[in-house]
Amino acid sequence: MFTYPPVPKTAISALKGCTHAVVIGHVAPDGDCIHSELAMAWLLEHLGKEVFVANAGPFDRPEISYWQAFFKDTIPQSVLDEKPLVVVTDCSSRDRIGEALATQIEGLEVLVIDHHSAGASFGTIRYIVPQSYSTTLVIQHIFHTLGVEINEQVAQHLFFGFATDTGFFRFIGPHRGETLRMAAELVDAGVSPNDVYDDMTGGRSFDSIKYLARLIDRTEPMFDGKIMVSHETEEDVKEFDSAERPSDALYSALLSVKGVQAVVFFKLPAPGKVEIGFRGSHDSSVDVGGIAAALGGGGHKKAAGATVEGSYESIRKQVIDAIKKQLE
Numbered sequence: 001m002f003t004y005p006p007v008p009k010t011a012i013s014a015l016k017g018c019t020h021a022v023v024i025g026h027v028a029p030d031g032d033c034i035h036s037e038l039a040m041a042w043l044l045e046h047l048g049k050e051v052f053v054a055n056a057g058p059f060d061r062p063e064i065s066y067w068q069a070f071f072k073d074t075i076p077q078s079v080l081d082e083k084p085l086v087v088v089t090d091c092s093s094r095d096r097i098g099e100a101l102a103t104q105i106e107g108l109e110v111l112v113i114d115h116h117s118a119g120a121s122f123g124t125i126r127y128i129v130p131q132s133y134s135t136t137l138v139i140q141h142i143f144h145t146l147g148v149e150i151n152e153q154v155a156q157h158l159f160f161g162f163a164t165d166t167g168f169f170r171f172i173g174p175h176r177g178e179t180l181r182m183a184a185e186l187v188d189a190g191v192s193p194n195d196v197y198d199d200m201t202g203g204r205s206f207d208s209i210k211y212l213a214r215l216i217d218r219t220e221p222m223f224d225g226k227i228m229v230s231h232e233t234e235e236d237v238k239e240f241d242s243a244e245r246p247s248d249a250l251y252s253a254l255l256s257v258k259g260v261q262a263v264v265f266f267k268l269p270a271p272g273k274v275e276i277g278f279r280g281s282h283d284s285s286v287d288v289g290g291i292a293a294a295l296g297g298g299g300h301k302k303a304a305g306a307t308v309e310g311s312y313e314s315i316r317k318q319v320i321d322a323i324k325k326q327l328e
């Protein structure tokens, strides 16, 4: 049975001792990141702190776009003058919060709360639980530790992050009943899993579904169908709004194909620049995190990404060669 490691005393005293706090998450935030930031902001306000929430964006994912208005991409000087405690959620490396915010917080006390293990040098205080399925679960443990009651509003934030990073319960393994008990606490506080599922998966435009069909149609199986490769074109970028380019749905559709170990999706955000998204299957032998890291990106064994300058043809060849080496 898994139990959460104790919250470091230094983290507790930083949270209790500050007068001002800034909460930051990673670029291109997902549901776990945004709702971790919102739950931490609520907690700090509850503790009587002045709180500022920031995120570099972009808020491309439709399920979180509503929250964009609550976040700023820069921290005002008046806030920095107060020497706030910086709480970074769902991200444990400096580059993942975006260069502008990373520069602004230099020299401040930084508490990192996360469940990714990369980027060991970032933050002055770290509470990182790699076994936790989401950052919101780590934060839920902080609420328990501080003895702060989880009301319905907080429970909604915590459940959304949990649901995002567990693929709505699908990624939870055996002997992890604690995760379900924590989810049950949130449901008892008033969360409707039924409504959250609709919020997470609904609200898509018909264009986004048509675009998904196009990407699937364009997918090439490689290495006897172990690897699926798709890409968007410059025309797609002009034709579809970024929020309507549904990469998550593409990954899960392609990973459901028998024998597929990894999906690679090439995106072209601007001329001369290629963004690569990787997803590995549950039992994949391909370490997509390693491939992304070699390209200057990041992530873990099953999900990773990188942005590389250069021509699509040469970057694509580099990626395919790296995968080939791992399959040999």
Ligand SMILES: [Mn+2]
Pocket: 032, 033, 090, 115, 133, 134, 135, 165
């Ligand atoms: Mn997360």
